[in-house]
Amino acid sequence: MAKRVVIIGGNAAGMSAAMQARRLNRDLEIKVFEKGHHVSYASCGLPYFVAKMVEKIDSLVVRDVSEFKSKGVDVEIRTEVKEIDAGNRTVLVENLDDGRVWREGWDDLLISTGALPIRPDIDGIDAEGVFVIKDLEDGIRIRDYLERKSPRSCVIVGGGYIGIEMAEAFLRWDLDITIVDMLPQVMGTIDSDMAKQIEQAMRAEGIDLVLGEKLIGFEVKRGAVEAVVTENSEIAAQLVLVAIGIRPNTKLAKSAGIPLGYKEAIRIDRHCSTGIDGVWAAGDCAESIHLVTGKPTWIALGTVANKQGRVAGINISGGDASFPGVVGTAITKFLDLEIARTGLSEKELVDNKIEFASARIDGHTLAGYYPGTSSISVKLFAEVKTGKLVGGQIVGGPGSAKRIDVIATALHAGLTVRDLMYLDLSYAPPFSPTWDPIQTAARQLAKSF
Amino acid sequence: MAKRVVIIGGNAAGMSAAMQARRLNRDLEIKVFEKGHHVSYASCGLPYFVAKMVEKIDSLVVRDVSEFKSKGVDVEIRTEVKEIDAGNRTVLVENLDDGRVWREGWDDLLISTGALPIRPDIDGIDAEGVFVIKDLEDGIRIRDYLERKSPRSCVIVGGGYIGIEMAEAFLRWDLDITIVDMLPQVMGTIDSDMAKQIEQAMRAEGIDLVLGEKLIGFEVKRGAVEAVVTENSEIAAQLVLVAIGIRPNTKLAKSAGIPLGYKEAIRIDRHCSTGIDGVWAAGDCAESIHLVTGKPTWIALGTVANKQGRVAGINISGGDASFPGVVGTAITKFLDLEIARTGLSEKELVDNKIEFASARIDGHTLAGYYPGTSSISVKLFAEVKTGKLVGGQIVGGPGSAKRIDVIATALHAGLTVRDLMYLDLSYAPPFSPTWDPIQTAARQLAKSF
Numbered sequence: 001m002a003k004r005v006v007i008i009g010g011n012a013a014g015m016s017a018a019m020q021a022r023r024l025n026r027d028l029e030i031k032v033f034e035k036g037h038h039v040s041y042a043s044c045g046l047p048y049f050v051a052k053m054v055e056k057i058d059s060l061v062v063r064d065v066s067e068f069k070s071k072g073v074d075v076e077i078r079t080e081v082k083e084i085d086a087g088n089r090t091v092l093v094e095n096l097d098d099g100r101v102w103r104e105g106w107d108d109l110l111i112s113t114g115a116l117p118i119r120p121d122i123d124g125i126d127a128e129g130v131f132v133i134k135d136l137e138d139g140i141r142i143r144d145y146l147e148r149k150s151p152r153s154c155v156i157v158g159g160g161y162i163g164i165e166m167a168e169a170f171l172r173w174d175l176d177i178t179i180v181d182m183l184p185q186v187m188g189t190i191d192s193d194m195a196k197q198i199e200q201a202m203r204a205e206g207i208d209l210v211l212g213e214k215l216i217g218f219e220v221k222r223g224a225v226e227a228v229v230t231e232n233s234e235i236a237a238q239l240v241l242v243a244i245g246i247r248p249n250t251k252l253a254k255s256a257g258i259p260l261g262y263k264e265a266i267r268i269d270r271h272c273s274t275g276i277d278g279v280w281a282a283g284d285c286a287e288s289i290h291l292v293t294g295k296p297t298w299i300a301l302g303t304v305a306n307k308q309g310r311v312a313g314i315n316i317s318g319g320d321a322s323f324p325g326v327v328g329t330a331i332t333k334f335l336d337l338e339i340a341r342t343g344l345s346e347k348e349l350v351d352n353k354i355e356f357a358s359a360r361i362d363g364h365t366l367a368g369y370y371p372g373t374s375s376i377s378v379k380l381f382a383e384v385k386t387g388k389l390v391g392g393q394i395v396g397g398p399g400s401a402k403r404i405d406v407i408a409t410a411l412h413a414g415l416t417v418r419d420l421m422y423l424d425l426s427y428a429p430p431f432s433p434t435w436d437p438i439q440t441a442a443r444q445l446a447k448s449f
Numbered sequence: 450m451a452k453r454v455v456i457i458g459g460n461a462a463g464m465s466a467a468m469q470a471r472r473l474n475r476d477l478e479i480k481v482f483e484k485g486h487h488v489s490y491a492s493c494g495l496p497y498f499v500a501k502m503v504e505k506i507d508s509l510v511v512r513d514v515s516e517f518k519s520k521g522v523d524v525e526i527r528t529e530v531k532e533i534d535a536g537n538r539t540v541l542v543e544n545l546d547d548g549r550v551w552r553e554g555w556d557d558l559l560i561s562t563g564a565l566p567i568r569p570d571i572d573g574i575d576a577e578g579v580f581v582i583k584d585l586e587d588g589i590r591i592r593d594y595l596e597r598k599s600p601r602s603c604v605i606v607g608g609g610y611i612g613i614e615m616a617e618a619f620l621r622w623d624l625d626i627t628i629v630d631m632l633p634q635v636m637g638t639i640d641s642d643m644a645k646q647i648e649q650a651m652r653a654e655g656i657d658l659v660l661g662e663k664l665i666g667f668e669v670k671r672g673a674v675e676a677v678v679t680e681n682s683e684i685a686a687q688l689v690l691v692a693i694g695i696r697p698n699t700k701l702a703k704s705a706g707i708p709l710g711y712k713e714a715i716r717i718d719r720h721c722s723t724g725i726d727g728v729w730a731a732g733d734c735a736e737s738i739h740l741v742t743g744k745p746t747w748i749a750l751g752t753v754a755n756k757q758g759r760v761a762g763i764n765i766s767g768g769d770a771s772f773p774g775v776v777g778t779a780i781t782k783f784l785d786l787e788i789a790r791t792g793l794s795e796k797e798l799v800d801n802k803i804e805f806a807s808a809r810i811d812g813h814t815l816a817g818y819y820p821g822t823s824s825i826s827v828k829l830f831a832e833v834k835t836g837k838l839v840g841g842q843i844v845g846g847p848g849s850a851k852r853i854d855v856i857a858t859a860l861h862a863g864l865t866v867r868d869l870m871y872l873d874l875s876y877a878p879p880f881s882p883t884w885d886p887i888q889t890a891a892r893q894l895a896k897s898f
Contacts, residue, residue: 012883045818045878059818165877291873302883303876324871331875340875369494369508399851402881405874406854412872413862422773423861424740425854426780426789427752428614429494432851434461434751 005316006091006106007032008081008252010039012302013283013309014112015063018073020313028317030073031104033093035080038136039065044302046139047162050146051169057136084109084256086276108278108316111253111266112309115246115284115300124218129225130240133162142241146173151238153177155228157215158243159186161332164198166241167207168334178208178235180215180228187339189330190393191346193360194339194379197395201337210235215244246300248285261287265298270322272312280316282308289325292343292390292411293352299326327411328391331401336374338401342408343391344381355384356391359445363437365399367429376400378441380407380417387416387449392438399431403438417445454765455540455555456481457530457701459488461751462732462758463561464512467522469762477766479522480553482542484529487585488514493751495588496611499595500618506585533558533705535725557727557765560702560715561758564695564733564749573667578674579689582611591690595622600687602626604677606664607692608635610781613647615690616656617783627657627684629664629677636788638779639842640795642809643788643828646844650786659684664693695749697734710736714747719771721761729765731757738774741792741839741860742801748775776860777840780850785823787850791857792840793830804833808894812886814848816878825849827890829856829866836865836898841887848880852887866894 005021007014010032018030032039038061045060054060065075082101083092090103117132119125129151131142145151153176156163163179164186170177179186179202185195186202186209199209210233218240219227228235248265258274258281261267266281268274270289274281283305290297307323314321329342349356358381366373374397381391392407394400410420421442427434435443454470456463459481467479481488487510494509503509517524531550532541539552566581568574578600580591594600602625605612612628613635619626628635628651634644635651635658648658659682667689668676677684697714707723707730710716715730717723719738723730732754739746756772763770778791798805807830815822823846830840841856843849859869870891876883884892 042816042818042878042883044876044883045816048819048878053820054818301876303873306883307871324868325873327873329873329875331877331880333877333879338880342873342875367491367494369491369503370497371502399848402848402851402875403854405852405872405885406858408873408875409855409858409862409864412868413858413864415858415862419773419861422756423854424752424774424776424778424791424857426778426791426851426857427493427750428780428782429491429497430782431780431787434491434493434755436854 002027002029003107004105005030005108005110006104007110007112008091009112009114010034010075010077011041011112011114011283012305013312014110015040015068016306016309017110017112017282017313017316018068019071020310021317022071022073024314024317024319032073032075033079033081034075034077035096036135036137037077039068039075039077041136042302043135046133047165047169049139050143050166051172057140060136081252084252086256086258086279089278108280110312110316111258111279111281111285112283113249113252113285116249117242118245118247119242120215120244122215122217124220124225125242127218127220127225128223129238130218130242132242133166134246145239149238151175153237154239154241155180155235155237156241156243157228158245159209160188160243160245161330162243164334165332166243167202171205175239178210178237180210180213180230180235182212182214184212186211189345190339190341191379194377194393194395197377198334198337198339201334205335248298248300250285253281253285262296263298267296270324271315272308272323273315280312282312288323291325291327297326297328299328301330327408329404329408331404333401336398338394338396338398340394340401340404341392342404343389343411345391345393346381349381349390354390356381357384357445357448359441359448361437361441361444363440364433365397365437366431367433370429374398376437378437380441380445382417382445382449387418388414389417389420403436406438417442417449421446451476451478452556453554454479454557454559455553456559456561457540458561458563459483459524459526460490460561460563460732461754462761463559464489464517465755465758466559466561466731466762466765467517468520469759470766471520471522473763473766473768481522481524482528482530483524483526484545485584485586486526488517488524488526490585491751492584495582496614496618498588499592499615500621506589509585530701533701535705535707535728538727557729559761559765560707560728560730560734561732562698562701562734565698567694567696568691569664569693571664571666573669573674574691576667576669576674577672578687579667579691581691582615583695594688598687600624602686603688603690604629604684604686605690605692606677607694608658609637609692609694610779611692613781613783615692616651620654624688627659627686629659629662629679629684631661631663633661635660638794639788639790640828643826643842643844646826647783647786647788650783654784697747697749699734702730702734711745712747716745719773720764721757721772722764729761731761737772740774740776746775746777748777750779776857778853778857780853782850785846787843787845787847789843789850789853790841791853792838792860794840794842795830798830798839803839805830805839806833806894806897808890808897810886810890810893812889813882814846814886815880816882819878823847825886827886829890829894831866831894831898836867837863838866838869852885855887866891866898870895
């Protein structure tokens with residue numbers, strides 16, 4: 001009898017796994033159960049859909065169900081797994097359209113249930129005009145609301161990646177925008193001196209920043225939101241986006257007795273095994289190893305989900321793959337201002353009790369005389385004991401942020417500041433100063449060693 | 450008595466060395482002799498000066514003589530070193546303006562005499578309208594000629610980096626352009642399949658490519674060039690740029706008995722020592738170690754010159770620095786088409802008898818649905834025996850070429866294809882597809898391992 005594979009959740013990790021397993025082992029019977037209407041979509045593209053920079057929501061769907069079926073991956077949408085029975089190797093499944101419920105057996109189970117947006121338990125959170133953004137339906141709802149209701153002002157609760165990207169989107173709708181964050185800065189994953197530049201750029205666009213204040217509640221009238229209440233302010237808003245973070249969607253796994261780890265993400269090893277025979281996990285619901293600290297971490301990003309899914313799929317097919325881990329790379333932009341980070345931030349270094357030295361330089365993206373050159377700030381961290389790089393941050397104009405990949409690669413390889421300084425990076429006036437700004441920062445930092 | 454340092458040649462390597470030595474050791478007496486009118490200038494910017502994208506030639510001068518003097522580095526321009534006496538530790542110097550000749554003693558000598566453009570010994574090479582481009586004076590002469598003579602057509606002999614950058618410059622002057630190269634492709638440092646895209650882009654701009662044909666001679670009338678003669682063609686041109694390469698400027702070193710190595714570049718170790726006590730060399734006149742082959746190579750680039758100069762300066766000051774070597778990274782563009790390479794090309798792999806596997810992918814620079822995404826081709830090479838990366842090439846639209854730095858970093862660190870595939874590179878729709886094109890290429894290549 002063919003080996004049966006069940007995959008719970010049909011986004012990046014689940015579908016990558018399905019495709020790898022199918023490609024490597026034609027004998028598997030592969031079933032994917034997806035609760036929503038779509039599989040394999042680019043949720044990172046949602047801000048640009050809301051911004052109308054991407055016209056059709058279908059553009060965000062990487063592959064549709066029929067395409068997977070034609071490749072021999074049986075996908076059922078609107079079908080929710082209600083229970084995992086790891087002992088008897090079954091899942092209890094419900095078709096959300098017709099209510100039909102049945103048990104499905106498996107030899108291998110992949111849990112790729114993703115993450116859920118955090119919705120604070122506050123009165124008014126369910127009012128009309130209050131949104132989170134995580135899946136395609138959320139994006140459709142927000143754009144539809146913007147079109148139908150023409151709100152004049154909005155509040156974004158949370159000044160992280162999603163908050164910043166959605167602020168850009170709302171600017172395109174000419175909304176008055178306020179960002180509320182309980183931290184004293186936007187983008188808590190980078191240091192405050194670097195975040196200052198983002199705050200300046202946002203204020204220059206007329207965005208109000210209410211920092212260091214907690215969300216207390218909502219003013220709601222006839223079921224629709226009218227204002228956001230913080231510790232010290234009440235801010236009128238016909239649209240509120242709550243973007244205070246996400247959490248691993250692991251209730252199902254927990255109920256089945258599958259061990260959870262960091263931040264309640266499913267504990268997995270480098271092979272994406274949960275430690276329970278035949279049960280795998282990958283993507284936003286699962287842990288990764290942080291290659292700088294060596295400890296488990298939880299990073300919910302499409303890149304990691306794709307890679308873990310790939311590894312899980314290969315292993316399920318009978319192959320042998322392992323996912324080394326992450327270094328915490330992330331990138332975004334606000335209009336023309338690019339933002340990137342990798343490794344550990346100052347706060348994370350302190351939290352991890354790593355003695356570090358740091359340097360920051362403010363330079364140019366291109367040769368100083370080349371038309372279109374713009375400013376760039378690079379901050380680097382190295383461990384005092386070893387001279388090894390442990391983190392980096394970049395904020396600057398066009399062409400700045402993708403440079404973070406060099407630092408990410410250096411972190412993977414365990415390079416020192418001195419190694420970075422002497423790397424043979426590319427130079428020509430339309431691309432870089434003679435010393436790439438990353439290497440200028442490395443030169444600065446090398447003085448501490 | 451203060452230790453006396455003499456530096457021959459005041460461009461990237463020489464001036465970097467001077468500044469490092471000065472910073473680290475206030476007691477040194479540092480003299481720089483520069484034959485030309487300027488020190489520390491960006492010769493890589495010359496095509497953009499000729500293109501009038503950079504208005505003033507002074508913009509290409511990084512620091513002028515007075516700035517160095519104010520920092521305690523004694524620079525003499527228009528002063529040529531005619532002879533090195535390594536035994537008696539002197540140089541023979543001539544002031545080119547007043548003809549004065551004298552001997553200068555040194556305790557440490559840095560040879561940073563740079564490179565010279567290759568001028569083939571062909572009748573007509575000295576005719577009016579025939580140019581090479583290496584230093585500021587060359588750039589001024591060409592732009593002046595374009596302004597005064599308004600040539601209608603030009604021939605560029607040599608389709609390498611300089612040829613391609615100058616073709617872009619001449620397009621801005623509305624010249625009819627022909628590029629002649631003895632190779633069957635432009636850009637001989639990348640593989641022919643990748644170079645095809647550059648050739649297409651050039652032809653699309655109306656540039657004639659005469660490939661696989663040697664330069665035979667020039668038609669000259671009343672002292673001015675009228676045409677370029679190749680094996681099969683005669684091409685009318687009122688302006689000819691000969692850009693067939695450069696060679697290390699090491700006649701002076703050779704006469705002094707200082708050992709030369711690869712391509713007649715000065716042999717140096719990682720400390721930039723020539724092996725002769727107190728005699729150092731750095732920059733375009735000197736060798737480097739190629740970190741992929743482990744063998745000496747010669748790469749005349751500002752980045753290498755800056756780094757070697759820095760290392761030489763530190764060592765001259767009494768410090769201890771070493772330059773690990775190069776991986777052969779280079780980058781350029783033709784209009785919007787970006788071009789980059791690092792490590793070994795197919796030809797170089799064959800020449801070095803390295804058994805390799807390769808993969809090439811054609812993808813997108815950004816998420817496929819994101820506005821402004823453009824095509825990108827990435828080619829990767831790995832050694833069959835070890836799986837280690839040994840080279841990479843990129844050709845594509847805006848945002849393509851700087852990605853080569855990740856491959857360059859991977860080459861420094863000795864990463865394998867599999868390492869590259871699982872690197873935590875940055876992703877957001879405005880910057881990259883979920884799998885960076887480099888990693889898509891790595892996935893493709895990993896199938897061979």
